[in-house]
Amino acid sequence: MHELSVAAAVLDTVVRHAGGRRVTLVRLRVGELRQVVPDSLELYFGLVTRGTACEGARLEQELVAARLRCGACTHEWRPGGPAFRCPECGAGGATVLTGDELEVHSLVVGGPVAACPEPAEEAQWTRS
Amino acid sequence: MDEVVNVHRHVLEHNDATAKQNRADFDEAGVRVVNLMSAPGAGKTSLLERALPMLAGVRVGVLEGDVQSSLDADRMRALDVPVSLVNTDVTFAGECHLDAAMVRSGLVDLPLADLDLLVVENVGNLVCPAEFTIGEHRRAMVFSVTEGEEKPLKYPLMFRTCDLVVVNKMDLLPHLDFDLDLFLDNLDAVHPDVPHQLLSARTGEGVRCFAAWLSETAGA
Numbered sequence: 279m280h281e282l283s284v285a286a287a288v289l290d291t292v293v294r295h296a297g298g299r300r301v302t303l304v305r306l307r308v309g310e311l312r313q314v315v316p317d318s319l320e321l322y323f324g325l326v327t328r329g330t331a332c333e334g335a336r337l338e339q340e341l342v343a344a345r346l347r348c349g350a351c352t353h354e355w356r357p358g359g360p361a362f363r364c365p366e367c368g369a370g371g372a373t374v375l376t377g378d379e380l381e382v383h384s385l386v387v388g389g390p391v392a393a394c395p396e397p398a399e400e401a402q403w404t405r406s
Numbered sequence: 407m408d409e410v411v412n413v414h415r416h417v418l419e420h421n422d423a424t425a426k427q428n429r430a431d432f433d434e435a436g437v438r439v440v441n442l443m444s445a446p447g448a449g450k451t452s453l454l455e456r457a458l459p460m461l462a463g464v465r466v467g468v469l470e471g472d473v474q475s476s477l478d479a480d481r482m483r484a485l486d487v488p489v490s491l492v493n494t495d496v497t498f499a500g501e502c503h504l505d506a507a508m509v510r511s512g513l514v515d516l517p518l519a520d521l522d523l524l525v526v527e528n529v530g531n532l533v534c535p536a537e538f539t540i541g542e543h544r545r546a547m548v549f550s551v552t553e554g555e556e557k558p559l560k561y562p563l564m565f566r567t568c569d570l571v572v573v574n575k576m577d578l579l580p581h582l583d584f585d586l587d588l589f590l591d592n593l594d595a596v597h598p599d600v601p602h603q604l605l606s607a608r609t610g611e612g613v614r615c616f617a618a619w620l621s622e623t624a625g626a
């Protein structure tokens with residue numbers, strides 16, 4: 279369910295940057311605090327990309343580990359699970375240094391989508 | 407022929423940009439906006455039915471996000487407040503949450519400049535709505551005691567990103583084996599020091615405190 283929303287947003291971002299070319303690989307960076315299930319995201323990505331310039335593209339997901347910093351004592355730690363209170367001083371208000379990422383890192387694109395008669399219209403991208 | 411395109415963009419960047427536009431419109435109109443989120447059926451609409459009539463001197467409007475029906479919107483219209491309904495099933499893959507663009511499309515039906523407070527009832531879903539900012543000033547979530555103590559640990563994002571957690575259906579507590587202290591411990595682990603409000607939208611107990619939080623948010 280959640281991964282469907284994320285997959286649609288990924289596709290949206292990719293299409294904006296692909297410049298009308300066929301996409302063969304999408305590299306994502308996903309923070310572990312994002313509650314994204316990789317297999318599920320891959321499945322939905324396969325579904326939402328059907329009939330688009332991304333159809334058949336491989337999705338590579340790099341999982342980014344969480345790191346937090348305490349606002350009170352500046353202690354930095356890697357939480358084992360969703361635990362945001364500082365283990366050193368007990369303060370709340372930790373800053374997320376890493377682990378919140380949900381980022382399209384890069385794409386690999388090939389030539390223009392061959393079977394497309396009207397390149398101006400994304401909706402017309404068809405299977406080749 | 408293959409070429410690497412560096413993107414380095416947050417996937418929700420486009421949504422965040424639209425949310426900023428919404429926010430600018432809210433601020434220009436002088437209206438404060440609350441994003442009200444929960445799992446399906448936690449009691450958002452029931453709570454608003456109770457709380458909105460308590461808002462003396464606050465001009466309030468409601469934007470209802472619903473998958474298909476107008477049931478919740480009709481319940482709000484019965485309160486005699488301006489209501490805008492956004493059905494999310496018209497957008498692909500958007501069935502489970504409101505995003506900034508959907509909210510924007512619903513704003514045209516509201517007299518923003520005449521409002522002090524706009525409450526957005528998001529689609530009932532414990533995960534997706536938390537990902538999509540809509541330009542709100544504050545987020546509140548309704549959690550009901552029928553949902554289980556471990557929910558903050560299983561679905562931390564919404565609990566982590568809200569400014570108030572309403573614990574609803576407290577009237578049912580005697581009939582459940584829900585461990586309130588355990589839930590509050592779990593909540594504290596995920597979002598240390600977040601304020602919470604125990605209440606029952608059924609009996610009305612505690613609702614006045616939620617209404618006071620809304621008034622304060624509206625700057626009244």
Ligand SMILES: Nc1nc2c(ncn2[C@@H]2O[C@H](COP(=O)(O)OP(=O)(O)OP(=O)(O)O)[C@@H](O)[C@H]2O)c(=O)[nH]1
Binds near residue numbers: 445448607
């Ligand atoms: N016992 C009890 N039932 C409640 C309480 N609040 C809401 N309910 C019931 O819970 C059910 C769902 O309430 P709603 O207010 O429609 O919940 P909602 O969060 O708006 O639901 P969706 O918009 O569909 O996600 C209804 O049958 C309500 O009568 C409460 O405090 N106690």
Ligand SMILES: [Mg+2]
Binds near residue numbers: 451527
């Ligand atoms: Mg409702």
Ligand SMILES: [Zn+2]
Binds near residue numbers: 348353364366368
């Ligand atoms: Zn500390």
